[in-house]
Amino acid sequence: MLGAIEAGGTKFVAAIGRGHDDIVAQVQIPTTTPDETLQRTIDWFRANGDIAGLGLASFGPVDLDPASPEWGYITNTPKAGWGQTSVAARLGDALGCPVGLDTDVNAAAIGEHLYGAAQGCDVAIYVTIGTGIGGGAVINGNTVKGSRHPEMGHILPRRHPQDIDFAGICPAHGDCLEGLASGPAIKARWGASLSELAPDHVAHDIIADYLAQLCQTQIALYSPQRIILGGGVMQTAGLLDKIREQATKRVGSYFGVDAGAIITPPGLGTRSGIAGAFELAKRAVNGKK
Amino acid sequence: MLGAIEAGGTKFVAAIGRGHDDIVAQVQIPTTTPDETLQRTIDWFRANGDIAGLGLASFGPVDLDPASPEWGYITNTPKAGWGQTSVAARLGDALGCPVGLDTDVNAAAIGEHLYGAAQGCDVAIYVTIGTGIGGGAVINGNTVKGSRHPEMGHILPRRHPQDIDFAGICPAHGDCLEGLASGPAIKARWGASLSELAPDHVAHDIIADYLAQLCQTQIALYSPQRIILGGGVMQTAGLLDKIREQATKRVGSYFGVDAGAIITPPGLGTRSGIAGAFELAKRAVNGKK
Ligand SMILES: Nc1ncnc2c1ncn2[C@@H]1O[C@H](COP(=O)(O)OP(=O)(O)O)[C@@H](O)[C@H]1O
Ligand SMILES: Nc1ncnc2c1ncn2[C@@H]1O[C@H](COP(=O)(O)OP(=O)(O)O)[C@@H](O)[C@H]1O
Ligand SMILES: [Zn+2]
Ligand SMILES: [Zn+2]
DSSP: OOEEEEEOOSSEEEEEEETTTTTEEEEEEEEOOOHHHHHHHHHHHTTTOSSSSSEEOSSSSBBTTTTTTTTEOOSSSSSOOOOTTOHHHHHHHHHHHEEEEEEEEHHHHHHHHHSSTTTTSSSEEEEEEEEEEEEEEEETTEEEEEOOOOOGGOOOOOOOOTTTSOOBBTTTTTTHHHHHOOOOOHHHHHOOGGSSOOOOOOHHHHHHHHHHHHHHHHHHHHSSSSSESSSGGGGGTTTTHHHHHHHHHTTTTTTOHHHHEEEEOOTTTOOOOHHHHHHHHHHHTOOOO | OEEEEEESOOOEEEEEEETTEEEEEEEEEEEHHHHHHHHHHHHHHHHTOOOOOEEEESSBBBBBOOOOOTTTTEOOSSSSTTEEEHHHHHHHHHHHSSSEEEEHHHHHHHHHHHTTTTTTEEEEEEEEEESSEEEEEEEEEEEETTOOOOGGGGGGOOOOOTSSSOOOOTTBBSSSSHHHHHHHHHHHHHHSGGGGGGGGSHHHHHHHHHHHHHHHHHHHOOSEEEEESSGGGGGSSTTTHHHHHHHHHHTTTTTTSSSHHHHOTTTTTTOOHHHHHHHHHHHHHHTTO
């Protein structure tokens, strides 16, 4: 049996099974303090029998460097209590198994690449637009890590002409993409989620514009065959089509891709991250950290 | 012996040798019509003895897909006469050897990764700021190709407050990065190259700002350990330091990287592309297209 965890800032999803398509037990644990959250996770796994390996798809910033003494630590997060906290090694030690680690969005990109909407793609990007905005990428079968890991939500889109007064809510950058287009940024500006605003409310055009700019930037820098858009905000009816339309207009024929065709919803629904975490578990069992 | 070509829009540089550090002959051929340019290149190689393989670092857009019937074609370029033109196969057929192909900037990234300023980096980016602006990337030892290849010069930086009237010169996007900060964009705006403008001319701050935004975008999307800035415009005294300074300020501590430290000039000077082309030749001899 393998264990898989999608560790988010709001909740931990943990699963046991032989793979993403053969899950025997699954649980959600709210993210409170590290001690409480990790102990509840460990207890749940122990109550469900031994696992040979664990895959951890983690919120960030997280140290992914296998050579670092802080491998698997959440690092400088603003999330209360979680700064400089060991997660991966602590779970692995408690459960007595190797741990495969990546970011939540890199893991989701792995899941989509293997089993979802990005099968066969040399270059695939997964983006979540939810409480935050993050992106992960699989290139030639491996995720992009680099000096830490991508933080794709923190690019600077050009301001929409009907959205010039709002300062943005990113503590680090103000009006970066996450500061303008994440779920909380939408609430801060218009007092409701995008789904709750009337279909002709200008918010739909504004948010689609910013997310189309993200797609254009990703196309320019990565030339992806797939950009997969997931997360709570993408549940908004009509948003995906608006983004496709605006991205197609922006991208034109220049980059040699049909933006409308490569931008898709997750093939695995909300299970991309857990599917990737199972793959990380398999790799851990096979000796890859 | 191996052959290496850096095929640019202004000139072709061709070299013969055992590798980038053992070149026995080299030539520059101006880029005119495809027929003339390619024939002169072929004649030069023939006059210099047999080669076992050829590496081609090409300007774009170029078809990199080994499975495509137009592999090695320059595709929809505005460059007169070069649209839909076979380059790689034509050179390989004439010289009777396998051809390894990549973009000029991907090849430069390979050269820098193997022998220059990006040695040991999982994620390295090479940017040229010259007649155009382009970027290539090496991830875990391979370049990023995807649906075509990256076109990193065509992102949309936020306009500098002292540069709001200039419309930009990119035929496709107007005021994308290339439209604002390439050599010709600088000339169009201020009538001179950046080196020819007084050190306290506002152009230096404006161009540094746009290039720092490119670095921030690359850090957000790629988390690179190195961003290497090459090309004619980067010859401007003081520009690299200004970019480092502005990128450091923009990036802050958020991405977990020291922007000033990862932004560097090419370790191989102007030879990054040819070094990468020799590597492409070696791979072609070993059976990789
Ligand atoms: N159906 C929906 N329509 C619009 N926005 C939604 C919807 N569901 C959730 N959201 C927004 O998405 C955010 C939560 O994103 P989600 O991806 O569900 O969780 P998280 O990012 O915390 O993992 C909230 O800000 C919420 O307002
Ligand atoms: N020393 C220099 N200082 C500033 N700009 C320069 C310098 N040398 C070349 N340039 C500019 O760079 C552009 C040429 O770029 P270069 O990288 O040399 O060639 P290309 O991009 O055509 O391969 C021209 O627009 C030129 O004005
Ligand atoms: Zn931000
Ligand atoms: Zn452009």
